[in-house]
Amino acid sequence: MEDYNQNNINQYSQNPDNNNNRDSYEYNKPEYSFWAEKVSGPPVYDYVQYQHNPRPEQVSKKKNRIGRIFAFLFKAAVFGIIAGVAFVGVSYLYYRLNPDAFANNESYILGSTDDESFSENKLKVGNTKHGSVKNIPESSVMKVAEETMPSIVSITSISTSRDIWFGVEYPREGSGSGIIVGKDEKELLIATNNHVVDGTDKITVTFIDDSQAEAVIKGTDSMADLAVITVNLEDIEQSTIDAIKIAKLGNSDNIKVGEMAIAIGNAMGYGQSLTVGYVSAKDRKIDISDNGRYTTMVLLQTDAAINPGNSGGALLNINGEVIGINTVKFADYKVEGMGYAIPISRAIPIINDLMSREVLKPEEQGFLGVGPQDVTEEISEMFGIPIGVYISTVVEGSAADKAGLKVGDVIQYINDTEITSGIQLRELISSIRAGTDIEVVYMRHVNGEYKRQTVTVTLGSREDNQ
Structure with a gap:
């Protein structure tokens, strides 16, 4: 916590009556807390002068009860007489002012419903009709999730690491996400981040129905942090092919700051999850360190939660179109809600090039x-x-x-x-x-x-x- 008293020692004027306590007060200013609100200074006691008030003489309980009964009956009778006189008087005045009302059998309160043609303009009292409540089965975000999750995959990678002390090699597992961007007669094409698949020995893709298949790298672009991996269609069950979809790629150049953004990916390797936020900024220049080498990337900024495993997943707009490929999050205990994605308009030309490459x-x-x-x-x-x-x-x-x-x-x-x-x-x-x-x-x-x-x-x- 910053010390706010450090630069404000002399902000209070001097009081000649408190010169002895001035230095102590300036260096020990009170801090607000719950305890300070409850206890502030020595206790103060209020003294109230005692006065003797003699008690009134007690009256017989039976005598008081009979008096209260007669008083209640008298008040009820008076109220009934006044109400009856008022009702008769109002009726008399109404018929005197409207002589035709009696002939039409009309009531000054509700009117008559004997004559249908006449009563159409009168006030009617009846039972309320049965209403209908419109149920909304799903929100816009739910609809986006339902339509787009079949086009997102989870990626599990196995790579080999070497112990720096003993030189022993051991397998290391990583997780990421991918977006299905194309399909031809032989293979399914999936876009992801380069750092998700770089240096891997084995890549496994998990689809929306939890079925799995092995993938190979078709092309990578380390500077753009993009890669395309492929899965042989012969390795995918027909039911899975029917369940998956090809993602709709949007235009990140047309989005505006403040638009809703939806991030879908394999967060922490637990499987697909969805987070919601907004586009916080466009065209952010970010210096990204990769093994001691810094690369400047121009990215979209969002406050939708992007966690390890989300890399390579989709950042979507409310129409379910991919506007970015999640790539990095600013990691600092002082910062919250600063995730970044590769703008899809910048990624499309590179993805098209990677898709056309041969293995x-x-x-x-x-x-x-x-x-x-x-x-x-x-x-x-x-x-x-x-x-x-x-x-x-x-x-x-x-x-x-x-x-x-x-x-x-x-x-x-x-x-x-x-x-x-x-x-x-x-x-x-x-x-x-x-x-x-x-x-x-x-x-x-x-x-x-x-x-x-x-x-x-x-x-x-x-x-x-x-």
């Missing part, structure tokens, strides 16, 4: 033949180099060498995919089969300035350059 053996993977160095925003501002991947070395006789790429060039795009790190470049090239032509957009320093250039490169294989 290749090492000898089938493409090889470019460059030594990459990341050019971040800070480095770009400091040295005036365009953001991208700086080529520090070129392997002689490699695909890059044959295409004319040189040391000092900065690669920015591969087949319309923006390249921002060497890891991303390596993952992308490894996902393309050797012998495939790719389009490389790069910046070259010419006559004191960087100019944009494009070249077509035919990828080789790593075996060709060993």
Whole structure:
């Protein structure tokens, strides 16, 4: 707790009558508490002067009882006479003022219902009709949960860890979530976070009906923290295929701060759960640490609870559309309700690219033949180099060498995919089969300035350059 008295010692004016107690009061100001409200100072006693009040003489109980009975009867009789006179008087005045009322057999209180045509305009008294209560069987959030949970999966991963002291390897289990984003004739495609499946030996997917199937990684993008895994349709029961759905992807660019947000995922590895909050902010730049390496990501912020295991799950709007992929939570005991998700509009192009990748053996993977160095925003501002991947070395006789790429060039795009790190470049090239032509957009320093250039490169294989 902060000490609020530290900077406010002289905020009270001096009182010459209390000079002896001033210093003690200034350094021991009272704090509000329940006990302070109950006990404040020495006890004060109130003294009341005693007066002798003589008791009245007692009257016979029998005499008082008879008097009260006669008084009650007299009051009742008077009330009845007054009420009768008032009723007769009001009736007399009504018929004097409305001579036709007696002929129409009309009552001045409710009116007559003998004549139907006349009584339609009169006040009628009858039984109330049976009403109907409209029951709402489900709320909007319940409807979203019912429609979208079949498109969310739980992911369990097994990876191998090594003991730092004894070097013993042991299996380690992790949990995450995924979103079903596509299906073709052979496989089911699931989007998740890269950190959920990175370095795993085995991936198991649990569907809405609790059935399980093994999955393999189809493509990853570590910089975007996105991955696509696939499940062979032959490994899925027909009842499960009928139960699952493909998620509806929305547009995160159109959402507004304050809109309701619904997070669904495998929180703490216990299975699917749902939390509700709001979109707290858009386009938040967050520096995320991954094994000592910091990456800047532009994310959606929400106060919907995002816990371990929610990573890779869906952040939805009230229409049941995916607006983000849950990825990280700000973990600090001072902070509550700051979760982040990858905007789906930014993720869709990357997911589409990952979905189209082949699962290749090492000898089938493409090889470019460059030594990459990341050019971040800070480095770009400091040295005036365009953001991208700086080529520090070129392997002689490699695909890059044959295409004319040189040391000092900065690669920015591969087949319309923006390249921002060497890891991303390596993952992308490894996902393309050797012998495939790719389009490389790069910046070259010419006559004191960087100019944009494009070249077509035919990828080789790593075996060709060993």
